[in-house]
Amino acid sequence: MEKPTRLALLKEIAEFLNEETETYNMIQSALKYLIEGTTFTTGWIFFIDDDGQHELVAHYDLPGALAKQNCKYMCEGTCWCVQAYQNKKLTKASNIINCSRINLANRAFHEESEGITHHATVPLRSGDELFGLLNVATPYKTSYSEEDLELLESVAFQIGSAIKRIALTDQEKEAARISERNRLARDLHDSVNQLLFSVKLTAHAAQGISNEEVSRKAFNIIEETSQQAVNEMRALIWQLKPVGLEQGLVKAIQNYSDVLQLDLTVSVEGLINLPSNIEENIYRIIQEGMNNTKKHAQDTEIKLKLAQNQDYFYVEIKDYGIGFNMQQTSYNNSHGINNMKQRAKAVKANIDITSEENNGTQIYIKVPL
Helix, strand or coil: CCCCCHHHHHHHHHHHHHHCCCHHHHHHHHHHHHHHCCCCCEEEEEEECCCCCEEEEEEECCCHHHHHHHHHHHHCCCCHHHHHHHCCCCCCCEEECCCHHHHHHHHHCHHHCCCCCCEEEEEEEECCEEEEEEEEECCCCCCCCHHHHHHHHHHHHHHHHHHHHHHHHHHHHHHHHHHHHHHHHHHHHHHHHHHHHHHHHHHHHHHHHCCCHHHHHHHHHHHHHHHHHHHHHHHHHHHHCCCCHHHCHHHHHHHHHHHHCCEEEEEEECCCCCCHHHHHHHHHHHHHHHHHHHHHHCCCEEEEEEEECCCEEEEEEEECCCCCCCCCHHHHCCHHHHHHHHHHHHCCCEEEEEECCCCCEEEEEEEEC
16 A cells, blocks of 8 residues: 655644544554554654653554563663653654663564664654653664654654643533532532432421321431431532532541541641642542542541642552452453543642552552642
């Protein structure tokens, strides 16, 4: 199949990126367009955070040596291009003369290198904002022409602009979701919650004036059921709208633990003073962790540590329940876990969740400030 011209390829990628609304799907597909539309045969993309920690977020047609053991050699250790990127020395598309990742992989699986020994790299950026690196390679090729590098820079700029656009769109959607949640929380509180409370009071009153034992028992059941419904409604309203967050993160968490009837111990180091976006997302992550303890841990004890300094905000959430097996497929597909990870990513935080059966669950969050 004949390759498109470079101008046609850039147009094709641009049209695709303008329609895409999800970052990871966009990156993977854009990489596929690039590799299939050029003489490059493989490529991979890293996201890199402010600490220099890199995440392999997309790859296409990697040679066997690099793909082995779930891309082990791509994910572990460091390399020149990531270090140069972190040190602000990698500002344009460049040839990489010596790649430690490729060297280690080829040394371990030399029969599966497929001729890949060198690669080219280019930062993904939008204006002054950097997101990571785009790398490409071709068998038995040790350097790339200026024309190839210019193409890489153009594609990298397109992808970087798309990442920024999607992030801004997601922020607008999140603001709209928060507004709608707040409206729904108010409506539930003013209507359904008040009706349930009225039913509870009426049942209690009727129980006191009834002379029949059967009636009194029925009204008692109605009262208890109504109280349970009121408790559930309060918890739902708290999930929709963190009432009390205006009094601070610690107060909101303590109030929510009371709603869930959890035994919460909070320790604080430093002055907790967070931007509203970080505070909202961190609260939602902690809230999700507390919900999981309530639903699954078969225990009510939670220990929470919050610490802030001039560089980081740090959170530890620990329960002492039954835990779970992190190797199970259901863990990776958990809506709650994925929601916590997405919220962490929204504030550029690192989140680490660990658990063992019969040994509780721990959540660690580190947010750069």
